[in-house]
Amino acid sequence: MWNFAAIIFSLEIESVFSKGEKRMSGKNVTAHDVMQEKNDKLRDQKYNDYVSAVTPKHSWFANLCKAFLVGGIICVIGQALVNFYQSCGFDKETAGLYEVITLVLLSVLLTGFNIYSPLAKWAGAGTVVPITGFANSVASAAIEFKTEGQVFGIGCKIFTICGPVILYGITFTWFLGLIYWILKVMGVV
Structure with a gap:
């Protein structure tokens, strides 16, 4: 329940700072409405409507x-x-x-x-x-x-962001070099 509440709260904060309340199926649905809903199926539907309304739409x-x-x-x-x-x-x-x-x-x-x-x-x-x-x-x-x-x-x-790039780049390069060396020793390459 706490995780669900944290997600709803973060979405509510995001919606306040971005564009406020959104129109969903003819009425305004807020995070508070979702949290107050007792029926699980209705709450899930309201939650999905709320998430789809506050999620930015992008054209791939x-x-x-x-x-x-x-x-x-x-x-x-x-x-x-x-x-x-x-x-x-x-x-x-x-x-x-x-x-x-x-x-x-x-x-x-x-x-x-x-x-x-x-x-x-x-x-x-x-x-x-x-x-x-x-x-x-x-x-x-x-x-x-x-x-x-x-x-x-x-x-x-x-190196917080690029550290994994360096780590995995060096690691996979080493493995590929090892595979190349083995194939060369075997006479395949």
């Missing part, structure tokens, strides 16, 4: 298009940077290295100026998948916790 196709567009633009910028660095006389590998450094630097700067967050909110996964999303997660954690000091703020919290 629009989100897909926005993510594709922004992710594509980031990749085009990356390719333009590679082409620029190659025209400056660097080989392909070095140009790729400088491209990654430049994208990370731009991402950190945009995060610092609070431009990356609204873009990421609008574009969704389009900004998360490239290396810029990783740089944003590190920079935003550092900015958020800088008031707590160098050690307990930035030092402890900087």
Whole structure:
């Protein structure tokens, strides 16, 4: 019962701060109405109506298009940077290295100026998948916790979001390397 009440309370607080009460089936249903309902089936129906009313509606196709567009633009910028660095006389590998450094630097700067967050909110996964999303997660954690000091703020919290990415990236890379080595020893590869 407490868990159910906590969910209802959090939804009520969210609805107060977002758009207030919503219209459902011709009448206003609040979290209080849901909690006061004694009939289990009716309470469940009111709860489902309430949740569907306060839950924001998103179009998966629009989100897909926005993510594709922004992710594509980031990749085009990356390719333009590679082409620029190659025209400056660097080989392909070095140009790729400088491209990654430049994208990370731009991402950190945009995060610092609070431009990356609204873009990421609008574009969704389009900004998360490239290396810029990783740089944003590190920079935003550092900015958020800088008031707590160098050690307990930035030092402890900087890898909160991207730590699992590093952990699982290294772990699975090691396992794939091991599988590749075994296949190479067996003569399969």
